[in-house]
Amino acid sequence: MNKPLFVATLISLSALGLAGCAKKEAPPEPVRAVRTITVSGSETVAAHEYAAEIRARTESRLGFRVGGKLQSRSVNLGDSVRAGQLLAQLDGQDLRLGQDAARAALAAAQTNLDQASADYKRFKELRDQGFIGAAELERRETAMKTARAQLDQAKAQASVQGNQAGYASLVADAAGVVTAVEAEPGQVVGAGTPVVRLAHDGPRDAVFSVPEDRVGAVRQLLGKVDAITLQPWGTGDSVKATVREIAAAADPVTRTFLVKADLGKAAVRLGQTASVRVAGQAVAGVIRLPLTAVAEAKGQTVVWLLDRGQMAVRSQPVVVAGADGNTVVIRQGVKPGDEVVVAGTHMLTAGLKVKPFVEVASAAPKVIPASASMPAPVASN
The missing domain is CATH 2.40.50.100 (RNA polymerase II/Efflux pump adaptor protein, barrel-sandwich hybrid domain)
Incomplete structure (x- = not known):
């Protein structure tokens, strides 16, 4: 091989190898489309929900009044x-034996009283005839009274033993x-x-527990007719209830207060589970956002705000006051007029360029005439 040609070929291959090892530039990150809403203050009624159980107004734990x-x-x-x-x-065998013994004691006491009464009658006749002294008659009278008291005692004991057998x-x-x-x-x-x-x-109650910080608000509803709303699980009907009883002390384990609400004549099943909704006072200027607008970044709850001037997003820490259905109530961090991203927040980074999301209408399906869609018939020989 010609030496100059060989050297030129080697240089060309080296240049191609170096070009293949060169670092390629990363493609620019695509501009993402985001859906946003403009924050506005509104008036809302703070409501709290608790899990409740339907119980009977009176529930007794029945047991025997005697052991056995x-x-x-x-x-x-x-x-x-x-x-x-x-x-x-x-098994009432021992109780029946006790009843028989009491009946026998009663019969003995009755016989003793009859004997004492007869003795007293005879000694009274002897006293009237002057054959005995007054002291002897008094002793017979005392014996008769004692026998009568013993009979009363035997009657009471027989009644007790009869009750014991019935128990x-x-x-x-x-x-x-x-x-x-x-x-x-x-x-x-x-x-x-x-x-x-x-x-x-008979009457049924909805029984539920409330935390210590809410028992004061519930106590204000005590006795007010239809002050709370009950939603039995598995049904679409809501029931009005009246708070009739609140525990005076918190449960030592859960530190919650037991509340009982009267359901009146509502058609509910014993043991059914329900949600109790307790409405609070109306609050003005409350900011509510969809749950999808809230994200977590570096241990903080944040939302993403859109800067219309630069068409970029930035994270904004917020304080959530609570949840109500599919929305959250924001206590601090955003103000009316801010534009908040409500979809795709998990794909955003600080300073990312975005564009507004535009709903694309689906194209209507093309209708092909029946004459054009069917092939022409082919004549057969």
Whole structure:
């Protein structure tokens, strides 16, 4: 090979290699389209929502008035019962034996009184005839009074033992629904130990808890008819309720106050979950923004403001006062007249050039005549 030609070829290849290793310039970042709204102050009513449960106005934890072994339980969870219906039964053998003993003691006391009364009658006749002294008659009278007192005591004891035997049967005090079962057959229960929990038929309450900083506002609604609104879950109907009771002290664990609201004759189900909405006072000049306008940057809550002069965005820290549905209430950071980006905030950086988003109308579909869309028929031989 010709030496000058070889050198020229080598130089050309080296130049191409160096050109391939040269750093390429990054393409310019595209101008993003953003959707914005102009901030304006408005009047709003601050409202707070709490989760509530529908409960019976009266709910009793029923238990036996005597202790013993639970022999049977005739109701289960969710059963509807009527007043006087048998709920559970104890083994009452010992109670029946005690009742028999009390009856025997009563019979003995009655016999003793009859004997003392007959003795007193005979000794009174002897005293009238002068055969005995007054002291002897007084002793017979005292014995008769003692026997009568013993009879009264035996009667009372027999009544107590009869009641004890009757307490071996647990019956419903009122009509209602069994909401809990707390003892099973074969279990030995003490006097007063709950066996079943009964929610009485009748008025229903919405029970919910409020924090300490809101209990004062709720207390102002106490007794005001239809002061709060109840929204049962799974239904589109709202119910008005009246606050009738507020706990005097906070719960030691949750530090919240229990509130009960009367639902009147509302058609709600026992145990149903609902949302309670408590409206506050109207506040003027409140700034509300969509949830999509709020982002987080470096541990701060921010929104992105659009500078129309430079068509660029910058972040602005804000203080959020609360949420209401799909909007947030801004306490500090923006003012009426600011233009806030409400879509695509996660793609923005400080100083990024943007352009307003323009809604593009979808083109109408082209209609092809039926005559043009069908091919001409081909004649067959």
